Structure formats: C-alpha cells, structure tokens
Amino acid sequence: MAKIIPFKAVRPTRDKVCLVTCRSYEEYAPAELAAQLDFNPLSFLHVIKPAYTNQEKVSFEKRYRQVHQKYQDFKSENILVKDEKPAIYIHKIVTKNQSFTGIIVGTSIDDYRNNIIKKHEETLAFRVRVLKEYMQYSEFNTEPVLMTYANNKNIENWIFERTQKLADFEFSTTKKEINYLWKIDDAIEIDWIQNILKTENLYIADGHHRSEAVQLLAQENENTKNTSQDYLLSYLISENNVKVYEYNRLIKDLNGMTKEAFLKEVSVNYLIENKKQLPFQPTEKHQFGMYLDNEFYSLVLRNEKQDFKTVLESLDAQILYKTILSPLLSIKDLRNDERIEYMSGKQSILELKTIVDEGEFEVGFFLFPSNIEEIKALADANLIMPPKSTYIEPKFRSGIVIYEF
Structure with missing residues (x-):
C-alpha cells in the first residue's frame, strides 16, 4: 500500500x-x-x-x-x-x-x-x-x-x-x-x-x-x-x-496552593509515597515520579480510576494532564503555557532535580515512556497524543543526504 x-x-x-x-x-x-x-x-x-x-x-x-x-x-x-x-x-x-x-x-x-x-x-x-x-x-x-x-x-x-x-x-x-x-x-x-x-x-x-x-x-x-x-x-x-523516551514536565508554581493542599488534592487520584531524598523513576505505566520541595514522591494511579475507553485515555501523558496539570495546576494549553517546560527522558532525573532546586520551577513530574504499540494504536484510531509525549531516536544529522525539490 x-x-x-x-x-x-x-x-x-x-x-x-x-x-x-x-x-x-x-x-x-x-x-x-x-x-x-x-x-x-x-x-x-x-x-x-x-x-x-x-x-x-x-x-x-x-x-x-x-x-x-x-x-x-x-x-x-x-x-x-x-x-x-x-x-x-x-x-x-x-x-x-x-x-x-x-x-x-x-x-x-x-x-x-x-x-x-x-x-x-x-x-x-x-x-x-x-x-x-x-x-x-x-x-x-x-x-x-x-x-x-x-x-x-x-x-x-x-x-x-x-x-x-x-x-x-x-x-x-x-x-x-x-x-x-x-x-x-x-x-x-x-x-x-x-x-x-x-x-x-x-x-x-x-x-x-x-x-x-x-x-x-x-x-x-x-x-x-x-x-x-x-x-x-x-x-x-x-x-x-526505534527508541522511545518520555518527556518529563517542569511546572513553575502550584497554582496558589500550599504544598500540603496540593498533595491532598493529588491523593484523590493517586497513592502517594514520600521517597524523601531517594530519587524515584517510574518503572511501569500509570506510575509517576514527582519532585517537590527537595523530596521525591511516587504517585501510583488508584485502581478505581483506571476505566479507560480509548488508548488516548490510558496514555500516561494524558492521565497526568487530566488529573493534575489541568484541574489542579490550571495548565490548559500544553504547547503555549509559559508555566510548563519539558525535559526529554534522555536527561537524568537528577538534572531535573537540580533545575527545580535552582528555584525557577516548583515541581517536576517524571513519566514512564510510551512504546511503539501505543503510538501505532493512536494513529490507527486517528487520535492525537498530547504535545511533548515522546522523544524518539534515531535523530538524523543534516547534510548527509539531501532531497531537492
């Protein structure tokens, strides 16, 4: 075809x-x-x-x-x-x-x-x-x-x-x-x-x-x-x-909430475990890492929240957006909101920690990477991923092969 x-x-x-x-x-x-x-x-x-x-x-x-x-x-x-x-x-x-x-x-x-x-x-x-x-x-x-x-x-x-x-x-x-x-x-x-x-x-x-x-x-x-x-x-x-990496998220503020109030709201949808100073990175879908106020957290989506009707709804980047970024932090436009930035999963979570510690950002979220099957399923269903969901290799060098119009 x-x-x-x-x-x-x-x-x-x-x-x-x-x-x-x-x-x-x-x-x-x-x-x-x-x-x-x-x-x-x-x-x-x-x-x-x-x-x-x-x-x-x-x-x-x-x-x-x-x-x-x-x-x-x-x-x-x-x-x-x-x-x-x-x-x-x-x-x-x-x-x-x-x-x-x-x-x-x-x-x-x-x-x-x-x-x-x-x-x-x-x-x-x-x-x-x-x-x-x-x-x-x-x-x-x-x-x-x-x-x-x-x-x-x-x-x-x-x-x-x-x-x-x-x-x-x-x-x-x-x-x-x-x-x-x-x-x-x-x-x-x-x-x-x-x-x-x-x-x-x-x-x-x-x-x-x-x-x-x-x-x-x-x-x-x-x-x-x-x-x-x-x-x-x-x-x-x-x-x-192909190698699929995640994009992690950096957020500049808690939308006016205190740390305690924010964690209470997050706990509605997630089981939260404070990892203190132990760096935590997700090892499976529907599990997220978070760095806030010099501490790492594990966030695991509660089982009762996992009623997904489409592959898009089950995508971790979409889950984070629907449960935290949009309703709690009021980040509606993932492309253009100046309060959010992204780091590819090729970069260490310790790099993200350092950036948050420097003070420009208040919280960071770590995602588990998507896979090629999810990407294909979305494409087959004519569904669109949230912006900055995947960082994919290989990357191609300019000037190796040129196609003329």
Missing part, C-alpha cells in the same frame, strides 16, 4: 562528509555554534544558518534565499555532489548504547493524505507554514521524516547482507556516534524493496511538521510539472529498532 521511490540525492563527497554533516542548529549551545561557524568552513551549518550573527534583523524570505544561495555555493565548490542515478540509501547510526539502521527513500504525499502514512501528533499551522516557505525558497530538504514499518524478516535479512559490504562512507562525530551510508542503485533491488513495502502501512514516529509542510508545498504547486514535491524525504526503520 505504501509507495516509495528512489531519488538522486545530493551528498557530501567521501573525503569531506565528516566535516560537512551537523546536528540540527537548535541543538548547539551559542558558543559551540559560533565555534563551528568560525572554524569549520565546510560545516552544513553555514547553509542552514547563513549570516547567523544578524539573522534576527533579516526577513524570513531573505534568510531562506541566503540558505538557497549558500547551498548552491557548496554544490559549485564540489563540497556537495548530486548522484547520477536514482537510488535508495541504507543509513546506519551507532551510538554508545544502540544501533539504528534504516532506509532513506522518497514516500508519497498522496499516501500521507490518504492515511496510508499514519500520524499521531497535531501540527501547528504557523510552524508548518514557516517550514513550507523554508523548503520553497531553499529548494531542498535534508531532514528526513522518521517512519516505522512492521518488523519484516525479509527486509532485515536484505539490510544485513547489504551492510556487510564497504560503505559509501563511514565517519564518527564529536558525540561519539558512527554513521554509515550505502547507496543502492540497482533497479532490481529497488523494485524488490518497493514491492515489499507496498503491503505495509507506515507510521510517522518523528517529523509531523515536516510532513505537513511538504504536503502544503505540493498542494500549492499541484498545477506545476515539479513532481519532486509529491514525495517526502523519509527514513524508514523497523518498529523494533
């Missing part, structure tokens, strides 16, 4: 790839970003963040045109080179704790519209439009949408066989990750993988805004002959090869 296509990727040359690719610029601290831009002229950061020192003074359109021009400069200098034949690409990322291997392809915007590519997150119209305009003016995309497919032994065996050969490139990053890329341009092999994936639904794990932005771009240009906008740069990975 899912349609995939090969494409002519633009990629760094083998000798420059380790210098070109970069993390999302939002992940860099200001000093690190400045150092990269000052001392590494080959960094793809120069493309996605041109004239970074005065960008706040530049209009969106002018900035995006600068991105396009810098991208063309990288191509003219042979830092980036376009492949001669359409291909699909196997990409492997090895971190300290895990290895991820997936296939980079183009996926169909029609499949996205027709819910063959399934979604579980709501998008913000403003962010979608900004991304659409970025792609429209820059004329490329280098951040694939992470999609999962059902575990498939045939695909797994094929990937294993192909990755035994010498990679087109292999490089390490300053984060001690190793990246590999294999180009597959054999028409028979491409046809084989296309036929296998025709029987699959694909689930967006990360990249809902990018998907919607390309859909909008294709919609606005549907009368043109530019069919490249009908496809979405995607990284397809087996559902058993």
